[in-house]
Amino acid sequence: MAYLELNNVYKTYGQGSNTTEVLSNINLSIEEGEFVAIVGFTGSGKTTLVNLINGLIKPTSGEVLFKGKPVEGTSHERGVIFQNYSLLPWLTVYQNVGLAVKEAFSKESKSFRVKRTKEYIDMVGLAPAIHKYPSELSGGMKQRVAVARALAMDPQMIIMDEPLGALDALTRGKLQDEILNIWNRNKRTALLITNDVDEGIYMADRIIPLRPGPNAVLGPEFKIDIARPRDKTELNDNESFKSVRNHLIEYLMDIGNERTQHSDVIYELPDLEPKDLR
């Protein structure tokens, strides 16, 4: 039995004639310790999928199973890193992480919680900024706090919803490595939602494209058999990387073209001839 399983999941929004089906017939299974990436266009229902898995919303039909049990509401077992960091701006870095630790380890002693909070802030390299407010941090630092907050709760699975989407390329690459390092240390199950094919291939064991919504469905999956730790500079010359990348991009491009070709509107072009300038 898979660690996380989605069986025939449908999700619709709205009522009556206004219903839009965002996700249709999603089937997904993730094994324990696996790193899976889902890649898709913006607006293809990725965030809806994430919220279904972490328990913020319920599927219209079908089931989401976590360790064989249906997901009902959120749980400390599944840590979430949100797309826009979602730090609480009125709390310092320490307080933001501490709030999560306090809830997840409410039975432990205070000194244990303090130690754990500091340990995770240290892990993401933010010890010098521990008493700063989110407004005083850069985007990359904020995302690190979000990572520390999610991991400090000791989740068994990490769900990342475009965690690096708002960062510049350099910070992004650095944080990718950091997340991989942390993941490598205790091999938690991880699900990464992204719109960057390269990021997905670099980080994941398996990558699955999401056909854009409405009626988003998961496309064929691609296994990535590149030994870890992966080297970003050598990756570009790796045959396996190239073939997966080409296949994926081809697949996504085809979807993109299909989408544009689906336009029902026929534009009437003006009957014009270029003027002869001679």
Add this chain to the structure above:
Amino acid sequence: MSDKLIKITRFVGLGFFEPVIRLSRGEESKKNTILILKKIVAPLASILLFLGVWQAGSQALYNIEADSRIEKAFNGQGQAAAAEMRICIESGDVSCQPNTLPSPAQVYGAFKTLLKDHKVINADKKRFKEKTAILNKQRTSEGKNPIVYTGRPSFVDQIITSIKTVFAGFLLAIFIAVPIGVVIGLSSTLRSSFNWLIQILKPVSPVVWLLLVFMVVKTLTKDSNTDSSFIISFVSVGLCAMWATVVNTAMGVSTVDKDFINVAKVLKLSAFQKVFKVILPSSLPLIFTGLRITFSVAWMVLIAIELLAQSPGLGSFVWEEFQNGANDSNSKIIVAMFVIGIIGFLLDRLMLIIQTFVSFSKNEGI
């Protein structure tokens, strides 16, 4: 050092002094001179303009009033009486002064009179205290009530009473409105069930609130000899003014950013933690906007309420002066008007400072 000074002036809402400080240090003299013109000279000029219009207006009104008096004397008693009236008016005699909008100078004079009056009353009070000190000690040891000063309150005393009333009413409004707003904001069922009631009660006039409070307080304080006029006025002020806070708090609490709510859910915060760590901090800016409106409404209705509740304060001062009809009554009323306006402005600044102190900007965490 002066950077710190600039920060402080900005913090207390006196940011317009910034260019003066910068200019005194010789920084960018052209830019700062323009800023001084814009931020200090222009407002002062507008005040001067206002005083000028006021002076001219009061002069015109004075002339109309004087002419009508002379004409009335002429029609009633003939040429001689009219000439006498003209001389009397020109001599500035109190008995025949036209009673109309006072000029700025007259108002300033009345202000000085009021301050002098305050000094006299203060001295009087002090003397009274000294005189009754021994007697009061004796009375308290015998278990009797001490003799208190029952003379006329001075203008400053009345200002203090008014500020006390407003603060008491404001605190009452906070303690009633914020919890109600939070509870209503948290539950959409409660929100829709109380919405009509709030919408109906919100526009009720201060006078009606006063009468309502009067009915209740009168019965409740029947057996005690407490000063019910103060209770009545501050409770009515609170009830009149609290609606802005109720509505704003409910609004702030019900529209907390979805991301923050999701965080609270993912972290599985307890209900208590969710309210105090996520919902209240994120709705603080709106709550404070509500509180500021409440404060200014409280200060505004105070005058009307004090006037009716017979509570000693600026409201009753204005009313007494109006009833008094003495020569400088009009000037005193205008002094009270400016005092009310300036205190209201200062109190609003105070709230603004507290607001900037506790709030955060909305997009900082995102």
